[in-house]
Amino acid sequence: xxxLIIGNGIAGITAARYLRKISDHEITVISAESDHFFSRxxxxxxxxxxMRYEDTKPYEDWFWEKNRIDLVKDFVKHVDFDNKHLxxxxxxSLSYDKLIIATGSASNKFxxxxxxxxxxxxxxxxQDLESMEQASKGIKRAVVVGGGLxxxxxxxxxxxxKIPVTFLVREQSFWDMVLPPExxxxxxxxxxxxxxxxxxxxxxxxxxxxxxxxxRAVKTKSGExxxxxxxxxxxxxxxxxxxxxxxxxxxxxxIMVNEYLETNIADVYAIGDCAQVREPASGRRPIEAxxxxxxxxxxxxxxxxxxxxxPYRPRLWFNSAKFFDIEYQIYGDVRAKLPEEHSSLYWExxxxxxxxxxxxxxxxxxxxxxxxMGIRYRHEVCEKWILDQSHIETVLQNLDMANFDPEFYKxxxxxxxxxxxxxxxxxxxSKKHPLSSVLSFLGRxx
Numbered sequence: 001x002x003x004l005i006i007g008n009g010i011a012g013i014t015a016a017r018y019l020r021k022i023s024d025h026e027i028t029v030i031s032a033e034s035d036h037f038f039s040r041x042x043x044x045x046x047x048x049x050x051m052r053y054e055d056t057k058p059y060e061d062w063f064w065e066k067n068r069i070d071l072v073k074d075f076v077k078h079v080d081f082d083n084k085h086l087x088x089x090x091x092x093s094l095s096y097d098k099l100i101i102a103t104g105s106a107s108n109k110f111x112x113x114x115x116x117x118x119x120x121x122x123x124x125x126x127q128d129l130e131s132m133e134q135a136s137k138g139i140k141r142a143v144v145v146g147g148g149l150x151x152x153x154x155x156x157x158x159x160x161x162k163i164p165v166t167f168l169v170r171e172q173s174f175w176d177m178v179l180p181p182e183x184x185x186x187x188x189x190x191x192x193x194x195x196x197x198x199x200x201x202x203x204x205x206x207x208x209x210x211x212x213x214x215x216r217a218v219k220t221k222s223g224e225x226x227x228x229x230x231x232x233x234x235x236x237x238x239x240x241x242x243x244x245x246x247x248x249x250x251x252x253x254x255i256m257v258n259e260y261l262e263t264n265i266a267d268v269y270a271i272g273d274c275a276q277v278r279e280p281a282s283g284r285r286p287i288e289a290x291x292x293x294x295x296x297x298x299x300x301x302x303x304x305x306x307x308x309x310x311p312y313r314p315r316l317w318f319n320s321a322k323f324f325d326i327e328y329q330i331y332g333d334v335r336a337k338l339p340e341e342h343s344s345l346y347w348e349x350x351x352x353x354x355x356x357x358x359x360x361x362x363x364x365x366x367x368x369x370x371x372x373m374g375i376r377y378r379h380e381v382c383e384k385w386i387l388d389q390s391h392i393e394t395v396l397q398n399l400d401m402a403n404f405d406p407e408f409y410k411x412x413x414x415x416x417x418x419x420x421x422x423x424x425x426x427x428x429x430s431k432k433h434p435l436s437s438v439l440s441f442l443g444r445x446x
Contacts, residue, residue: 001023001025001026001097001098002025002026002028002095002096002097002098003019003025003026003027003028003096003097003098003099003100003305004028004030004086004094004096004098004099004100005027005028005029005030005099005100005102006030006031006076006086006099006100006101006102006103007029007030007031007101007102007103007104007272007274008029008030008031008033008034008036008037008071009037009040009102009104009272009273009294010040010272010291010294010295010298011102011104011271011272011273011294011295011297011298012029012031012100012102012271012272012298013029013037013298014294014295014297014298014299014302015100015102015271015297015298015299015301015302015305016029016069016298017067017069017298018298018299018302018303019302019305019306020067020068020069021302022302022303022306023305023306025098025305025306026070027068027069027070028069028070028071028072028094029069029070029071029072030072030073030074030076030086030088030094031071031072031073032073032074032075032076032089033125033126033127034073034126035061035071035073036057036059036061036064036071037057037058037059038053038056038057038058038126039056039057039058040124040125041291042055042056043056043123043126043128043129044123044153044154044156044157046129047129047132047133047157047160048156048157048160048161049160053126072088072094074088074089074090074092075088075089076088076089076243077089077243078243079099079243079244079247079249081247081248081249081265081268083095084096084097084099084267086099096267097267098267098268098269098305099267099268099269100269100270100271100301100305101241101244101255101263101268101269101270101271101274101275102270102271102272102274102294102298103239103240103241103272103273103274104124104125104239104240104272104273104274105124105237105238105239105240105273105274105289106122106124106237106238106239106240106242107121107122107123107124107128107233107234107235107236107237108122108233108235108236108237108238109122109233109235110235112204112205112206112207113205113206113207114206114207114208114209114215115207115233117207117209117213117214117215117231118135118213118214118215119135119139119214119215119229119230119231120207120215120230120231120233121135121231121232121233122150122232122233122234122237123150123153123154123232123234124150124237132157132230132232135230136158136161136163136230139163139228139229139230140163140164140227140228140229141163141164141165141166141227141228141229141230142154142158142163142164142165142166142228142229142230142231142232143165143166143167143168143218143226143228143230143231143232144158144165144166144167144168144231144232144234145168145204145218145231145232145233145234145235146168146169146170146232146233146234146235146236147167147169147170147171147174147175148175148234148235148236149175149321150234150237151167151169151232151234152167152174152187152191152323152324154232154234155167155191155196156194156324159194159195159196164195164197165196165197166196166197166199166226166228167191167196167197167198167199168199168202168203168204168218168220168226169198169199169200169201169202170201170202170203171200171201172200172201173185173188173200174187174188174191174198174200175187176336177336178336179336180334180335180336180337180338180344180346180357180371181336182346182348182355182357183328183355183357183371183373184336186326186348186352186353186355186373187323187326188200189352190323190324190325190326190353191323191324194324199220202220202221202222203220203221204218204219204220204221205219205220205221206218206219207219207231208225214229215228215229215230215231216228216229218231237273237289238253239253239254239255239273239274239275239276239287240273240274241254241255241274248264248265249263249264249265249268250263250264251276252276253276253286253287254270254273254274254275254276254286254287255270255274255275255276256270256276256278257269257270257271257275257276257277257278258277258278258279259277259278259279259311259312260300260304260309260310260311260312261275261297261300261301261304261312262304269301269304269305271294271297271298271300271301272289272293272294272297272298273287273289273294275287275297277312281313281314283317283333284314284317288314290319292315292318293314296312296314296315297312300312315383316331316332316383316386316387317330317331317332317333318330318331318332318379318383325353325374326353326354326373326374327372327373327374327375327376328372328373329370329371329372329376329377330369330370330371330372331369331370331377331379331382331383331386332359332367332368332369332370332382332383332386333359333368333369334357334359334368334369334370334371338359340362341361341362341363342359342360342361342362342368343359343360343361343362344357344358344359344360345357345358345359345360345392345396345416345419345420345423346419347412347415347416347419349374349412349415353373353374354373354374354375354412355371355372355373355374355375356370356371356372356373356375356412356416357369357370357371357372358370358371358392358395358396358416359371360392364389364391365391365392365393366389366390366391366392367385367386367389367390367391367392367395368386369386370382370386370402375405375412376403376404376405377402377403377404378401378402378403378404378438380442381401381402381438381441381442382402384441384442385402392420393420393426393428396413396416396417396420396428396430397417397428397429397430397431398430398431398433399413399416399417399430400413400430400431400432400433401433401437401438401441413430414430417429417430
Protein backbone atom coordinates (compact mmCIF):
# COMPACT_ATOMS: atom_id res chain seq x y z
CA UNK A 1 0.00 0.00 0.00
CA UNK A 2 1.27 3.50 -0.87
CA UNK A 3 0.90 6.15 1.83
CA LEU A 4 1.65 9.76 0.95
CA ILE A 5 2.12 12.39 3.66
CA ILE A 6 2.00 16.10 2.77
CA GLY A 7 4.11 18.00 5.29
CA ASN A 8 7.27 17.14 7.20
CA GLY A 9 6.53 18.82 10.53
CA ILE A 10 6.12 16.98 13.82
CA ALA A 11 2.68 15.59 12.89
CA GLY A 12 3.62 14.27 9.45
CA ILE A 13 6.98 12.86 10.50
CA THR A 14 5.52 11.15 13.59
CA ALA A 15 2.93 9.54 11.32
CA ALA A 16 5.67 8.31 9.00
CA ARG A 17 7.79 6.92 11.82
CA TYR A 18 4.91 5.08 13.48
CA LEU A 19 3.66 3.73 10.16
CA ARG A 20 7.09 2.23 9.66
CA LYS A 21 7.07 0.76 13.18
CA ILE A 22 3.81 -1.13 12.59
CA SER A 23 3.75 -1.78 8.82
CA ASP A 24 5.71 -2.48 5.69
CA HIS A 25 3.79 0.06 3.59
CA GLU A 26 5.46 2.31 1.03
CA ILE A 27 5.80 5.72 2.72
CA THR A 28 6.58 9.04 1.03
CA VAL A 29 6.75 12.44 2.73
CA ILE A 30 6.38 15.54 0.53
CA SER A 31 7.45 19.01 1.69
CA ALA A 32 8.62 22.16 -0.10
CA GLU A 33 10.07 23.65 3.10
CA SER A 34 13.19 21.58 3.74
CA ASP A 35 14.98 18.41 2.71
CA HIS A 36 14.68 16.92 6.17
CA PHE A 37 12.57 17.22 9.29
CA PHE A 38 13.83 19.84 11.73
CA SER A 39 12.61 21.38 14.97
CA ARG A 40 10.61 24.44 13.95
CA UNK A 41 10.61 25.75 17.52
CA UNK A 42 14.40 26.14 17.22
CA UNK A 43 14.25 28.66 14.35
CA UNK A 44 14.88 31.55 16.71
CA UNK A 45 18.07 29.95 18.01
CA UNK A 46 19.51 29.69 14.50
CA UNK A 47 19.06 33.44 14.03
CA UNK A 48 20.51 34.14 17.48
CA UNK A 49 23.60 32.06 16.71
CA UNK A 50 22.92 29.46 19.43
CA MET A 51 22.40 26.63 16.93
CA ARG A 52 23.04 25.77 13.32
CA TYR A 53 20.32 24.43 11.04
CA GLU A 54 21.91 20.96 11.08
CA ASP A 55 21.74 21.00 14.89
CA THR A 56 17.93 21.29 14.74
CA LYS A 57 17.44 17.98 12.91
CA PRO A 58 16.43 15.26 15.40
CA TYR A 59 17.56 12.49 13.03
CA GLU A 60 20.67 11.97 10.94
CA ASP A 61 20.13 12.35 7.19
CA TRP A 62 20.70 8.63 6.64
CA PHE A 63 17.82 7.78 9.01
CA TRP A 64 15.17 8.13 6.31
CA GLU A 65 16.71 5.81 3.74
CA LYS A 66 17.55 3.25 6.39
CA ASN A 67 13.91 3.24 7.53
CA ARG A 68 12.59 3.23 3.95
CA ILE A 69 10.81 6.56 4.21
CA ASP A 70 11.09 8.40 0.91
CA LEU A 71 11.45 12.18 1.02
CA VAL A 72 10.34 14.44 -1.82
CA LYS A 73 11.13 18.15 -1.72
CA ASP A 74 8.38 19.71 -3.82
CA PHE A 75 5.22 21.79 -3.56
CA VAL A 76 1.78 20.19 -3.91
CA LYS A 77 -0.24 22.30 -6.34
CA HIS A 78 -3.37 20.18 -6.58
CA VAL A 79 -4.89 17.01 -5.13
CA ASP A 80 -6.99 14.86 -7.45
CA PHE A 81 -9.05 13.02 -4.88
CA ASP A 82 -11.10 11.10 -7.47
CA ASN A 83 -8.04 9.49 -9.05
CA LYS A 84 -5.84 9.58 -5.94
CA HIS A 85 -3.05 11.70 -7.42
CA LEU A 86 -0.97 14.59 -6.16
CA UNK A 87 0.17 17.10 -8.80
CA UNK A 88 3.44 18.80 -7.87
CA UNK A 89 5.06 22.09 -8.85
CA UNK A 90 7.77 20.15 -10.71
CA UNK A 91 5.07 18.95 -13.16
CA UNK A 92 5.29 15.46 -11.77
CA SER A 93 2.61 13.49 -9.95
CA LEU A 94 2.41 10.85 -7.26
CA SER A 95 -0.33 8.28 -6.72
CA TYR A 96 -1.54 7.08 -3.34
CA ASP A 97 -3.73 4.51 -1.65
CA LYS A 98 -3.92 6.50 1.58
CA LEU A 99 -3.22 10.24 1.98
CA ILE A 100 -2.31 12.07 5.20
CA ILE A 101 -2.47 15.88 5.07
CA ALA A 102 -0.21 17.54 7.64
CA THR A 103 0.43 20.96 6.10
CA GLY A 104 0.64 22.91 9.36
CA SER A 105 -0.04 26.62 9.68
CA ALA A 106 0.61 29.89 7.86
CA SER A 107 1.07 33.36 9.35
CA ASN A 108 -1.99 35.62 9.57
CA LYS A 109 -2.38 38.87 7.67
CA PHE A 110 -5.30 41.23 8.03
CA UNK A 111 -5.28 43.31 4.87
CA UNK A 112 -3.18 46.20 6.11
CA UNK A 113 -1.94 48.49 3.34
CA UNK A 114 1.74 47.73 2.84
CA UNK A 115 1.66 44.28 4.43
CA UNK A 116 3.33 42.74 1.35
CA UNK A 117 6.23 45.19 1.18
CA UNK A 118 9.81 43.88 1.36
CA UNK A 119 10.85 43.68 5.01
CA UNK A 120 7.33 42.84 6.21
CA UNK A 121 6.75 39.21 7.18
CA UNK A 122 5.82 36.60 9.74
CA UNK A 123 7.94 33.83 11.22
CA UNK A 124 6.71 30.28 10.82
CA UNK A 125 8.85 28.29 8.41
CA UNK A 126 12.46 27.97 7.30
CA GLN A 127 11.91 30.31 4.36
CA ASP A 128 10.64 32.98 6.77
CA LEU A 129 13.85 32.66 8.76
CA GLU A 130 16.00 32.97 5.63
CA SER A 131 14.01 36.02 4.52
CA MET A 132 14.32 37.60 7.97
CA GLU A 133 18.06 37.01 7.94
CA GLN A 134 18.43 39.00 4.72
CA ALA A 135 15.85 41.70 5.43
CA SER A 136 17.19 42.59 8.89
CA LYS A 137 20.80 43.23 7.89
CA GLY A 138 21.89 46.74 8.86
CA ILE A 139 18.49 47.94 10.05
CA LYS A 140 18.20 50.57 12.78
CA ARG A 141 14.85 49.53 14.28
CA ALA A 142 12.28 46.78 13.98
CA VAL A 143 8.59 46.81 14.84
CA VAL A 144 6.91 43.58 15.93
CA VAL A 145 3.11 43.48 15.74
CA GLY A 146 1.22 40.95 17.83
CA GLY A 147 1.38 39.91 21.48
CA GLY A 148 1.80 36.15 21.40
CA LEU A 149 4.59 33.60 21.64
CA UNK A 150 5.98 34.13 18.14
CA UNK A 151 5.98 37.89 18.71
CA UNK A 152 8.08 37.78 21.86
CA UNK A 153 10.43 35.25 20.21
CA UNK A 154 11.00 37.64 17.32
CA UNK A 155 11.63 40.50 19.75
CA UNK A 156 14.28 38.40 21.51
CA UNK A 157 15.85 37.52 18.16
CA UNK A 158 16.34 41.20 17.28
CA UNK A 159 17.67 42.05 20.73
CA UNK A 160 20.30 39.31 20.37
CA UNK A 161 21.72 41.40 17.50
CA LYS A 162 21.31 44.67 19.40
CA ILE A 163 18.55 45.87 17.08
CA PRO A 164 16.10 48.14 18.98
CA VAL A 165 12.50 46.89 18.91
CA THR A 166 9.09 48.48 19.30
CA PHE A 167 6.57 45.81 20.31
CA LEU A 168 2.95 46.64 19.48
CA VAL A 169 0.32 44.66 21.40
CA ARG A 170 -3.36 45.23 20.65
CA GLU A 171 -4.50 43.92 24.04
CA GLN A 172 -4.31 45.83 27.33
CA SER A 173 -1.61 43.46 28.59
CA PHE A 174 0.72 40.91 26.99
CA TRP A 175 -1.05 37.67 25.99
CA ASP A 176 -3.89 38.48 28.36
CA MET A 177 -6.31 36.26 26.45
CA VAL A 178 -4.22 33.30 27.72
CA LEU A 179 -2.34 34.42 30.85
CA PRO A 180 -4.14 35.37 34.08
CA PRO A 181 -3.68 39.06 35.00
CA GLU A 182 -0.78 38.66 37.47
CA UNK A 183 1.30 36.53 35.12
CA UNK A 184 0.56 38.83 32.18
CA UNK A 185 1.71 41.85 34.21
CA UNK A 186 4.86 39.96 35.18
CA UNK A 187 5.75 39.49 31.51
CA UNK A 188 4.97 43.15 30.75
CA UNK A 189 7.56 44.13 33.35
CA UNK A 190 10.06 41.58 32.10
CA UNK A 191 9.75 42.76 28.50
CA UNK A 192 10.42 46.36 29.52
CA UNK A 193 13.35 45.30 31.72
CA UNK A 194 14.96 44.11 28.49
CA UNK A 195 14.70 47.66 27.09
CA UNK A 196 11.91 46.84 24.66
CA UNK A 197 9.61 49.70 23.65
CA UNK A 198 6.39 47.87 24.61
CA UNK A 199 3.21 49.63 23.47
CA UNK A 200 0.04 48.08 24.89
CA UNK A 201 -3.47 48.75 23.50
CA UNK A 202 -1.87 49.77 20.21
CA UNK A 203 -2.90 48.70 16.71
CA UNK A 204 -1.49 49.51 13.29
CA UNK A 205 -3.54 50.81 10.38
CA UNK A 206 -0.93 50.62 7.62
CA UNK A 207 2.71 50.01 6.79
CA UNK A 208 4.37 52.90 4.95
CA UNK A 209 6.67 52.52 1.97
CA UNK A 210 10.01 54.28 1.66
CA UNK A 211 11.75 55.62 -1.44
CA UNK A 212 13.71 52.37 -1.74
CA UNK A 213 10.50 50.37 -2.08
CA UNK A 214 10.84 48.83 1.38
CA UNK A 215 8.90 49.57 4.54
CA ARG A 216 9.94 52.78 6.31
CA ALA A 217 7.39 53.03 9.16
CA VAL A 218 4.14 51.77 10.62
CA LYS A 219 1.16 54.00 11.32
CA THR A 220 -0.99 53.35 14.39
CA LYS A 221 -4.67 54.06 15.03
CA SER A 222 -3.68 57.18 16.97
CA GLY A 223 -1.98 58.51 13.82
CA GLU A 224 1.56 58.07 15.15
CA UNK A 225 4.26 56.97 12.73
CA UNK A 226 6.97 54.67 14.10
CA UNK A 227 10.03 54.54 11.89
CA UNK A 228 11.47 51.09 11.15
CA UNK A 229 13.05 49.04 8.37
CA UNK A 230 11.46 45.72 9.33
CA UNK A 231 7.93 44.81 10.44
CA UNK A 232 7.28 41.42 12.02
CA UNK A 233 3.65 40.36 11.65
CA UNK A 234 3.09 37.87 14.46
CA UNK A 235 -0.68 38.12 14.86
CA UNK A 236 -1.33 34.41 15.01
CA UNK A 237 -1.52 31.62 12.45
CA UNK A 238 -4.20 29.78 10.50
CA UNK A 239 -4.37 26.29 8.93
CA UNK A 240 -2.30 26.10 5.75
CA UNK A 241 -5.01 24.73 3.47
CA UNK A 242 -5.60 27.39 0.79
CA UNK A 243 -4.79 24.93 -2.01
CA UNK A 244 -7.57 22.60 -0.79
CA UNK A 245 -10.48 25.03 -0.49
CA UNK A 246 -11.93 24.53 -3.97
CA UNK A 247 -11.98 20.76 -3.76
CA UNK A 248 -14.42 18.15 -2.48
CA UNK A 249 -12.59 18.09 0.85
CA UNK A 250 -14.75 19.50 3.64
CA UNK A 251 -13.04 22.47 5.25
CA UNK A 252 -14.04 25.25 7.60
CA UNK A 253 -11.20 27.04 9.31
CA UNK A 254 -9.28 23.77 9.06
CA ILE A 255 -9.81 20.35 7.46
CA MET A 256 -12.75 18.67 9.15
CA VAL A 257 -11.91 15.32 10.76
CA ASN A 258 -13.74 12.84 12.98
CA GLU A 259 -12.35 11.14 16.08
CA TYR A 260 -10.32 8.80 13.87
CA LEU A 261 -8.81 11.79 12.02
CA GLU A 262 -10.66 10.79 8.85
CA THR A 263 -11.93 13.47 6.47
CA ASN A 264 -15.15 13.32 4.42
CA ILE A 265 -13.18 11.64 1.60
CA ALA A 266 -12.33 7.96 1.90
CA ASP A 267 -8.65 7.15 2.54
CA VAL A 268 -7.80 10.79 3.31
CA TYR A 269 -6.75 11.93 6.79
CA ALA A 270 -5.68 15.27 8.29
CA ILE A 271 -3.51 15.85 11.36
CA GLY A 272 -1.69 18.60 13.20
CA ASP A 273 -2.30 22.35 12.89
CA CYS A 274 -4.37 22.00 9.72
CA ALA A 275 -6.92 19.57 11.24
CA GLN A 276 -10.20 20.73 12.79
CA VAL A 277 -11.81 18.12 15.03
CA ARG A 278 -15.59 17.94 14.55
CA GLU A 279 -16.39 17.04 18.15
CA PRO A 280 -13.45 18.01 20.37
CA ALA A 281 -13.16 16.60 23.88
CA SER A 282 -14.60 18.68 26.70
CA GLY A 283 -12.50 21.77 27.32
CA ARG A 284 -10.49 21.33 24.12
CA ARG A 285 -10.47 23.46 20.98
CA PRO A 286 -11.27 22.13 17.48
CA ILE A 287 -7.84 23.32 16.27
CA GLU A 288 -4.84 23.11 18.59
CA ALA A 289 -1.61 24.28 16.97
CA UNK A 290 0.58 22.73 19.65
CA UNK A 291 3.63 20.48 19.23
CA UNK A 292 2.42 17.64 21.44
CA UNK A 293 -1.05 17.43 19.87
CA UNK A 294 0.55 17.19 16.43
CA UNK A 295 2.76 14.37 17.67
CA UNK A 296 -0.14 12.52 19.25
CA UNK A 297 -2.23 12.89 16.10
CA UNK A 298 0.65 11.45 14.09
CA UNK A 299 0.82 8.40 16.34
CA UNK A 300 -2.97 7.96 16.22
CA UNK A 301 -3.35 8.28 12.45
CA UNK A 302 -0.65 5.66 11.84
CA UNK A 303 -2.82 3.08 13.57
CA UNK A 304 -5.93 4.15 11.67
CA UNK A 305 -4.23 4.01 8.28
CA UNK A 306 -3.33 0.42 9.16
CA UNK A 307 -6.96 -0.39 10.00
CA UNK A 308 -6.74 -0.39 13.82
CA UNK A 309 -9.54 2.20 14.41
CA UNK A 310 -7.81 4.18 17.15
CA PRO A 311 -9.74 7.25 18.40
CA TYR A 312 -7.82 10.47 18.96
CA ARG A 313 -7.87 11.23 22.68
CA PRO A 314 -5.56 14.13 23.52
CA ARG A 315 -3.69 14.03 26.80
CA LEU A 316 -4.36 16.54 29.54
CA TRP A 317 -3.70 20.05 28.22
CA PHE A 318 -0.20 21.34 28.69
CA ASN A 319 2.11 23.87 27.10
CA SER A 320 5.47 25.46 27.77
CA ALA A 321 7.39 28.46 26.50
CA LYS A 322 10.06 30.92 27.53
CA PHE A 323 9.68 34.69 27.84
CA PHE A 324 13.30 35.84 27.72
CA ASP A 325 14.57 34.48 31.08
CA ILE A 326 11.23 33.32 32.50
CA GLU A 327 10.11 29.78 31.74
CA TYR A 328 6.38 29.13 31.53
CA GLN A 329 4.45 25.89 32.01
CA ILE A 330 0.76 25.09 32.19
CA TYR A 331 -0.86 21.78 33.09
CA GLY A 332 -4.63 21.35 33.00
CA ASP A 333 -7.23 24.10 33.30
CA VAL A 334 -5.91 27.58 34.06
CA ARG A 335 -7.72 30.28 32.10
CA ALA A 336 -7.12 33.98 31.70
CA LYS A 337 -10.41 34.64 33.51
CA LEU A 338 -11.12 32.40 36.49
CA PRO A 339 -14.45 30.53 36.14
CA GLU A 340 -16.94 30.93 39.00
CA GLU A 341 -16.68 27.26 39.90
CA HIS A 342 -12.90 27.49 40.42
CA SER A 343 -10.72 28.93 43.17
CA SER A 344 -7.12 29.96 42.62
CA LEU A 345 -4.08 29.97 44.87
CA TYR A 346 -1.47 32.39 43.54
CA TRP A 347 1.99 32.92 44.98
CA GLU A 348 4.61 35.26 43.52
CA UNK A 349 8.26 35.58 44.57
CA UNK A 350 9.56 38.89 45.89
CA UNK A 351 11.70 39.36 42.77
CA UNK A 352 8.57 39.36 40.60
CA UNK A 353 10.03 36.73 38.25
CA UNK A 354 8.67 33.49 39.71
CA UNK A 355 5.12 32.44 40.40
CA UNK A 356 3.00 29.39 41.13
CA UNK A 357 -0.75 29.25 40.52
CA UNK A 358 -2.84 26.22 41.43
CA UNK A 359 -6.49 26.21 40.44
CA UNK A 360 -8.99 23.91 42.14
CA UNK A 361 -12.70 23.23 42.28
CA UNK A 362 -14.44 25.61 44.67
CA UNK A 363 -16.69 22.91 46.18
CA UNK A 364 -14.72 19.65 46.01
CA UNK A 365 -11.29 21.33 46.42
CA UNK A 366 -9.84 18.96 43.77
CA UNK A 367 -7.00 20.48 41.71
CA UNK A 368 -7.69 21.25 38.05
CA UNK A 369 -4.58 23.10 36.87
CA UNK A 370 -1.04 24.32 37.52
CA UNK A 371 0.47 27.52 36.10
CA UNK A 372 4.19 28.11 36.60
CA MET A 373 6.45 31.06 35.89
CA GLY A 374 10.20 30.67 36.41
CA ILE A 375 9.78 27.37 38.29
CA ARG A 376 9.69 23.86 36.85
CA TYR A 377 7.28 21.14 38.01
CA ARG A 378 7.23 17.53 36.87
CA HIS A 379 4.66 17.00 34.14
CA GLU A 380 3.72 13.48 35.22
CA VAL A 381 3.24 14.44 38.88
CA CYS A 382 0.98 17.39 38.06
CA GLU A 383 -0.96 15.35 35.52
CA LYS A 384 -1.53 12.52 38.01
CA TRP A 385 -2.80 14.89 40.69
CA ILE A 386 -5.26 16.43 38.23
CA LEU A 387 -6.47 13.13 36.80
CA ASP A 388 -6.79 11.66 40.31
CA GLN A 389 -8.79 14.75 41.39
CA SER A 390 -6.46 15.19 44.35
CA HIS A 391 -7.49 17.59 47.12
CA ILE A 392 -5.68 20.94 47.07
CA GLU A 393 -4.39 20.41 50.62
CA THR A 394 -2.98 16.97 49.79
CA VAL A 395 -1.22 18.50 46.80
CA LEU A 396 0.21 21.39 48.82
CA GLN A 397 1.53 19.14 51.55
CA ASN A 398 3.29 17.02 48.92
CA LEU A 399 4.20 19.80 46.52
CA ASP A 400 7.92 19.06 46.86
CA MET A 401 7.28 15.90 44.79
CA ALA A 402 6.57 18.06 41.76
CA ASN A 403 9.77 20.10 41.89
CA PHE A 404 11.89 19.66 38.76
CA ASP A 405 14.32 22.56 39.02
CA PRO A 406 18.04 21.73 38.78
CA GLU A 407 19.94 20.67 41.87
CA PHE A 408 20.87 23.46 44.31
CA TYR A 409 18.10 25.75 43.01
CA LYS A 410 16.01 27.29 45.75
CA UNK A 411 12.68 25.57 46.29
CA UNK A 412 9.45 27.43 46.97
CA UNK A 413 6.91 24.78 47.97
CA UNK A 414 6.97 25.98 51.60
CA UNK A 415 6.19 29.54 50.46
CA UNK A 416 3.24 28.34 48.39
CA UNK A 417 1.87 26.32 51.31
CA UNK A 418 2.33 29.31 53.62
CA UNK A 419 0.30 31.43 51.21
CA UNK A 420 -2.54 28.89 51.38
CA UNK A 421 -2.40 28.71 55.17
CA UNK A 422 -2.70 32.49 55.39
CA UNK A 423 -5.56 32.52 52.90
CA UNK A 424 -7.54 29.72 54.57
CA UNK A 425 -6.49 30.11 58.22
CA UNK A 426 -4.88 26.68 58.26
CA UNK A 427 -1.61 25.36 59.73
CA UNK A 428 -0.71 22.63 57.26
CA UNK A 429 2.90 21.49 57.00
CA SER A 430 4.70 20.05 54.00
CA LYS A 431 6.25 16.61 53.67
CA LYS A 432 9.70 15.82 52.31
CA HIS A 433 9.97 13.37 49.44
CA PRO A 434 13.16 11.72 48.15
CA LEU A 435 13.29 10.79 44.48
CA SER A 436 12.47 7.16 45.31
CA SER A 437 9.08 8.18 46.71
CA VAL A 438 8.36 10.27 43.62
CA LEU A 439 9.12 7.29 41.38
CA SER A 440 6.94 5.08 43.57
CA PHE A 441 4.11 7.63 43.31
CA LEU A 442 4.39 7.45 39.52
CA GLY A 443 4.48 3.65 39.57
CA ARG A 444 8.11 3.31 38.53
CA UNK A 445 11.23 1.71 39.89
CA UNK A 446 14.67 3.30 39.78
